[in-house]
Amino acid sequence: xxxxxxxxxxxxxxxxxxxxxxxxxxxxxxxxxxxxxxxxxxxxxxxxxxxxxxxxxxxxxxxxxxxxxxxxxxxxxxxxxxxxxxxxxxxxxxxxxxxxxxxxxxxxxxxxxxxxxxxxxxxxxxxxxxxxxxxxxxxxxxxxxxxxxxxxxxxxxxxxxxxxxxxxxxxxxxxxxxxxxxxxxxxxxxxxxxxxxxxxxxxxxxxxxxxxxxxxxxxxxxxxxxxxxxxxxxxxxxxxxxxxxxxxxxxxxxxxxxxxxxxxxxxxxxxxxxxxxxxxxxxxxxxxxxxxxxxxxxxxxxxxxxxxxxxxxxxxxxxxxxxxxxxxxxxxxxxxxxxxxxxxxxxxxxxxxxxxxxxxxxxxxxxxxxxxxxxxxxxxxxxxxxxxxxxxxxxxxxxxxx
Amino acid sequence: xxxxxxxxxxxxxxxxxxxxxxxxxxxxxxxxxxxxxxxxxxxxxxxxxxxxxxxxxxxxxxxxxxxxxxxxxxxxxxxxxxxxxxxxxxxxxxxxxxxxxxxxxxxxxxxxxxxxxxxxxxxxxxxxxxxxxxxxxxxxxxxxxxxxxxxxxxxxxxxxxxxxxxxxxxxxxxxxxxxxxxxxxxxxxxxxxxxxxxxxxxxxxxxxxxxxxxxxxxxxxxxxxxxxxxxxxxxxxxxxxxxxxxxxxxxxxxxxxxxxxxxxxxxxxxxxxxxxxxxxxxxxx
Amino acid sequence: xxxxxxxxxxxxxxxxxxxxxxxxxxxxxxxxxxxxxxxxxxxxxxxxxxxxxxxxxxxxxxxxxxxxxxxxxxxxxxxxxxxxxxxxxxxxxxxxxxxxxxxxxxxxxxxxxxxxxxxxxxxxxxxxxxxxxxxxxxxxxxxxxxxxxxxxxxxxxxxxxxxxxxxxxxxxxxxxxxxxxxxxxxxxxxxxxxxxxxxxxxxxxxxxxxxxxxxxxxxxxxxxxxxxxxxxxxxxxxxxxxxxxxxxxxxxxxxxxxxxxxxxxxxxxxxxxxxxxxxxxxxxxxxxxxxx
Numbered sequence: 001x002x003x004x005x006x007x008x009x010x011x012x013x014x015x016x017x018x019x020x021x022x023x024x025x026x027x028x029x030x031x032x033x034x035x036x037x038x039x040x041x042x043x044x045x046x047x048x049x050x051x052x053x054x055x056x057x058x059x060x061x062x063x064x065x066x067x068x069x070x071x072x073x074x075x076x077x078x079x080x081x082x083x084x085x086x087x088x089x090x091x092x093x094x095x096x097x098x099x100x101x102x103x104x105x106x107x108x109x110x111x112x113x114x115x116x117x118x119x120x121x122x123x124x125x126x127x128x129x130x131x132x133x134x135x136x137x138x139x140x141x142x143x144x145x146x147x148x149x150x151x152x153x154x155x156x157x158x159x160x161x162x163x164x165x166x167x168x169x170x171x172x173x174x175x176x177x178x179x180x181x182x183x184x185x186x187x188x189x190x191x192x193x194x195x196x197x198x199x200x201x202x203x204x205x206x207x208x209x210x211x212x213x214x215x216x217x218x219x220x221x222x223x224x225x226x227x228x229x230x231x232x233x234x235x236x237x238x239x240x241x242x243x244x245x246x247x248x249x250x251x252x253x254x255x256x257x258x259x260x261x262x263x264x265x266x267x268x269x270x271x272x273x274x275x276x277x278x279x280x281x282x283x284x285x286x287x288x289x290x291x292x293x294x295x296x297x298x299x300x301x302x303x304x305x306x307x308x309x310x311x312x313x314x315x316x317x318x319x320x321x322x323x324x325x326x327x328x329x330x331x332x333x334x335x336x337x338x339x340x341x342x343x344x345x346x347x348x349x350x351x352x353x354x355x356x357x358x359x360x361x362x363x364x365x366x367x368x369x370x371x372x373x374x375x376x377x378x379x380x381x382x383x384x385x386x387x388x389x390x391x392x393x394x395x396x397x398x399x400x401x402x
Numbered sequence: 403x404x405x406x407x408x409x410x411x412x413x414x415x416x417x418x419x420x421x422x423x424x425x426x427x428x429x430x431x432x433x434x435x436x437x438x439x440x441x442x443x444x445x446x447x448x449x450x451x452x453x454x455x456x457x458x459x460x461x462x463x464x465x466x467x468x469x470x471x472x473x474x475x476x477x478x479x480x481x482x483x484x485x486x487x488x489x490x491x492x493x494x495x496x497x498x499x500x501x502x503x504x505x506x507x508x509x510x511x512x513x514x515x516x517x518x519x520x521x522x523x524x525x526x527x528x529x530x531x532x533x534x535x536x537x538x539x540x541x542x543x544x545x546x547x548x549x550x551x552x553x554x555x556x557x558x559x560x561x562x563x564x565x566x567x568x569x570x571x572x573x574x575x576x577x578x579x580x581x582x583x584x585x586x587x588x589x590x591x592x593x594x595x596x597x598x599x600x601x602x603x604x605x606x607x608x609x610x611x612x613x614x615x616x617x618x619x620x621x622x623x624x625x626x627x628x629x630x631x632x633x634x635x636x637x638x639x640x641x642x643x644x645x646x647x648x649x650x651x652x653x654x655x656x657x658x659x660x661x662x663x664x665x666x667x668x669x670x671x672x673x674x675x676x677x678x679x680x681x682x683x684x685x686x687x
Numbered sequence: 688x689x690x691x692x693x694x695x696x697x698x699x700x701x702x703x704x705x706x707x708x709x710x711x712x713x714x715x716x717x718x719x720x721x722x723x724x725x726x727x728x729x730x731x732x733x734x735x736x737x738x739x740x741x742x743x744x745x746x747x748x749x750x751x752x753x754x755x756x757x758x759x760x761x762x763x764x765x766x767x768x769x770x771x772x773x774x775x776x777x778x779x780x781x782x783x784x785x786x787x788x789x790x791x792x793x794x795x796x797x798x799x800x801x802x803x804x805x806x807x808x809x810x811x812x813x814x815x816x817x818x819x820x821x822x823x824x825x826x827x828x829x830x831x832x833x834x835x836x837x838x839x840x841x842x843x844x845x846x847x848x849x850x851x852x853x854x855x856x857x858x859x860x861x862x863x864x865x866x867x868x869x870x871x872x873x874x875x876x877x878x879x880x881x882x883x884x885x886x887x888x889x890x891x892x893x894x895x896x897x898x899x900x901x902x903x904x905x906x907x908x909x910x911x912x913x914x915x916x917x918x919x920x921x922x923x924x925x926x927x928x929x930x931x932x933x934x935x936x937x938x939x940x941x942x943x944x945x946x947x948x949x950x951x952x953x954x955x956x957x958x959x960x961x962x963x964x965x966x967x968x969x970x971x972x973x974x975x976x977x978x979x
Contacts, residue, residue, distance in 0.1 A: 027626075030470070033470070033639070035470060036468040036469050036470050039469045039470070040468075040469050043469070055469075056469070056627075057468075057469040057470040058470065058626050058627075059470035059471060059639050060622075061638055061639060063638075064619075064622060066945050066946060067530070067619075067623070067941075067945045068622065068623055070531070070730065070944070070945050070948065071530055071531050071534035071623060072534070073730050073731070074531050074534070074535065074730050074950070075531075075534045075535040075538045076538075077534075077538060091948065095729060095730055095731060095948075096731060096732075097730060097731060177839065177926055177928050177929070178926070179926075229815070229816075229835065230835060231815060231835055231837035231839075231840055233840075233929065234837055234839040234840050234928065234929050235815070235837075236839075236926070238814075239814065239815060239816065242443045242814070242816065242817055243816055245439075245443055246440075246443040246444060246445070246816070246817065248445070248816065264439055265439065265440075267440060268440065297731075362947070364942070364946035364947055365942075365946070365947045367946075368750070368931065368942075371926075371928060371930075371931075372930045372931055375928055375929045375930045376930055379929070402947075402948060402949075410784070413779070413782065413784060414786075416779065417779060417786070417790050420776065420779075420790075420794065421790065421793050421794075423855075424793055424794055424796065424797060424855065425793060425796065427797070427805075427808050427809060427812060427855065428796065428797070428800070428808075430808070430811075430812060430819060431804075431808045431811075434811065442817075443817050444817060445816065445817065445822075446822075447817065447819050447822055494704075495704045495705050495708065496705065498701040498702065498704060498705070499701065499702045499704070499705035499706075501701055502697075502698040502699070502700075502701035502702040503698075503702060506694050506695075506697060506698035506701070507691065507694055507695060507698065508694075508695060508698025508699055508701075508702055509695050509698070509699065511698070511702075514702060514706065517706075517709060517714075518705065518709065520713075521709075521713055522909070522912050522964075523912060523961050523964040523965055523968065524717065524957065524960070524961045524964075525916040525918065525937045525940070525957065525960055527918065527937060527940070527941055528720060528937070528940050528941075528944070528953065528954070528956065528957030528960070529713075529716040529717060529720055529957070531720075531723075531944065531950065532715070532716035532719035532720055532723070533712070533716045535719075536711070536712070536715060536716060540711075551708060551711075551712060552712050554708060555708045555709060555711075555712040555713055558705055558708065558709060562705065587694070587697045587701075588697075608799075612798075612799050615801075616800075616801030616802070616803075616804075618801075618803060634801070654807060655808075655811075658800075658804040658807065658808060661801065661804065662799075662800055662801075662804065665799050666796070666799060669795075669796075669799050670792070673788075673791075673792045673795065674788065
């Protein structure tokens with residue numbers, strides 16, 4: 001027992017030791033593992049230039065970023081640079097959580113080349129609160145061993161589906177259970193068809209847009225033909241990704257990160273990539289996901305933070321760090337002559353110039369009726385009825401505000 | 403107690419079936435962690451891996467620290483310090499409180515006991531925002547102490563409950579005798595009563611270890627520096643190498659096994675005290 | 688100082704560390720959260736007193752009632768499952784037979800695995816195309832012809848699938864509580880029952896269970912408190928679907944606070960959960976009052 005008391009006393013003395021460094025610290029919160037390379041590259045640059053700034057990368061991850069960032073903001077925790085899931089930025093911008101960076105962005109020579117929808121998502125009332133940072137662009141991946149050529153429009157997709165069904169094979173699957181997965185890989189197909197989710201200003205729900213209805217009917221039809229798993233209404237992201245990697249499903253919606261994933265599965269998968277297309281195949285689209293980079297108002301080093309953001313957006317950051325590790329640059333002027341952009345990457349890079357991402361301050365709350373709409377429709381309910389009902393719920397949430 | 407004489411084979415049949423059912427998921431997590439990808443994702447899963455590979459474990463073990471995460475050894479050490487700290491602190495505090503509430507005529511003891519029971523009625527997650535503010539203001543961010551104290555608070559209900567049962571089963575005459583000999587209360591507790599309450603204490607320790615070792619959310623919220631990174635947060639970071647839509651079943655399963663093994667070992671050593679720990683029937687057996 | 692006085696003082700000193708911890712890390716956030724529930728609480732800026740608005744908002748919200756209903760259904764189904772398995776294994780482990788300690792250790796084993804890990808492991812087991820449970824079920828002919836089994840197909844099947852995991856994971860704790868209770872029952876009761884010619888089942892029903900009442904009460908209170916607070920298993924395994932049919936109260940609370948940033952209503956939900964649990968616990972204590 002004496003030992004226990006001693007241990008207790010010892011444990012009380014284990015207090016945090018404050019770090020004593022002379023350099024200015026820059027605290028960066030990020031969601032993805034690639035941020036490591038960015039921060040290391042930046043620190044090296046600072047050292048080379050003899051500047052006394054050291055960036056510290058605090059990797060929060062994707063899943064619980066919101067929880068921690070919300071608690072931290074409410075408590076006034078110091079964060080100098082935050083890489084935020086872009087869909088949540090309109091909310092943070094609207095409540096005044098982020099520093100104005102309009103002047104900084106507008107003074108950059110590549111301002112016009114920055115990804116438009118991403119830039120728009122980071123602005124509120126004409127002020128820029130966040131810059132594009134890292135893009136996750138969606139598109140189809142198909143297995144050439146099962147499908148030598150991808151369909152070029154919906155009619156061809158339907159007839160191919162009939163062939164697959166006749167052979168008893170699965171052609172497609174999607175993750176109805178994952179609302180994020182569906183808006184990432186489902187909604188762009190509707191956009192390519194001219195459909196809509198919410199209006200540009202985020203004030204009107206447009207889930208029952210006729211062109212969106214058309215897309216849902218098209219996918220529902222594929223299920224009825226029988227080339228889609230019958231339980232697709234409850235499939236999650238890993239279900240269909242595993243199915244594809246095991247060589248059981250010919251084509252799925254995915255993102256540019258898949259280019260790296262398939263490398264481990266060459267035995268069963270010979271992957272090709274293609275953009276989401278509308279019904280006549282004339283238009284493409286994609287969901288431009290990923291991170292925006294912003295300076296929270298709780299920052300203690302705004303100048304250093306801008307320096308970091310400048311590095312992230314520079315050629316060194318975008319090409320030698322980000323593209324090199326499999327990302328799609330967020331500057332259109334860096335597509336051409338970029339040594340790391342393969343043909344596969346270019347599918348996504350091109351899609352990113354015509355893609356979209358919805359602007360709304362209540363995105364997370366809208367995910368609820370959106371998920372229900374997906375699951376009900378893919379379980380076989382009437383498309384128009386479901387979309388009218390769920391659209392009304394979405395409108396109610398938008399009207400209630402954040 | 404019941405005896406199974408004529409139908410003993412039925413008894414063992416039921417038990418063995420149950421054992422297989424109960425241990426299968428754990429076995430499957432382990433097997434999945436050593437299967438190569440093409441054996442993992444397949445329509446015809448095999449009970450044993452054909453080409454077992456420890457690649458996931460090697461990958462986790464050999465990872466060099468980056469700018470955003472440490473390595474498995476430092477994370478393991480941090481988790482061990484917090485867990486052992488929690489075990490010690492909650493053992494001491496719960497024992498003292500339970501002794502005061504059961505053996506001594508402490509004023510308001512019924513009310514205090516109710517207060518200590520209260521936390522099981524509230525989902526901890528709904529207190530996170532005020533708690534975050536508090537931890538920050540107390541300067542307990544990035545510290546072992548902060549995590550240890552919060553975990554120990556969380557353990558109070560069960561800890562006091564277990565120790566209360568343990569003390570209640572000890573005949574009060576033992577304490578009376580010691581008091582007549584002139585021993586102090588603290589001395590009596592440590593030398594006379596506590597040795598008889600060891601099963602309860604050890605059970606408490608297993609639960610304290612379980613709670614702190616398996617914690618994710620507190621370690622995730624209240625640690626921002628790499629040198630203080632806890633094991634479960636480290637393992638989470640591994641699975642975020644790429645996009646948010648990526649899944650790594652192999653790494654996931656290997657991580658699950660890595661975090662499971664230490665607590666299993668601890669449990670195997672202490673499990674024999676478990677039942678007596680809950681009843682506190684140290685004297686009877 | 689009289690002996691009583693001294694004892695009281697020592698008692699207060701001994702309980703004070705626990706009280707301090709409780710006050711700082713539990714009561715303070717709790718009071719704060721209670722205070723928040725009466726305010727419009729933005730992430731930044733001044734909170735505004737709104738009286739009962741958050742509660743009214745919450746009660747008018749369909750999502751609240753749906754999640755409340757599901758939480759009750761889940762609690763009502765998982766509690767008997769846990770209890771039946773726990774009492775069964777407890778009786779098996781309390782027999783005079785070789786190997787009981789070993790059996791007991793194995794039955795308790797899943798308890799020490801982290802809840803999140805257990806959820807992921809079972810999600811993998813349940814996978815429609817590559818999971819071993821569905822494979823086994825189809826192997827034994829439960830799939831039917833050309834029909835794939837997916838446990839997440841309906842809200843009801845999802846709930847039973849989660850219940851199975853929770854039973855596997857937590858029945859061990861209840862088993863230990865019940866074994867402890869069983870061991871406190873003196874052998875004479877069984878002898879008497881045997882002399883009266885009772886069968887094994889009759890003995891369990893007429894002798895064991897009534898005497899076990901305090902332990903059963905404890906097991907049920909813990910199980911119900913845990914089930915009303917169900918969160919992690921559903922977040923990981925069902926994501927509240929299909930079509931929101933498996934969304935629990937705590938899940939709704941977390942969504943409200945951390946996803947919708949509505950901190951006031953989220954705080955009021957926390958208070959409501961506490962009141963529900965308090966009422967349920969008091970009712971149970973009343974029901975089991977005899978012998979308790």
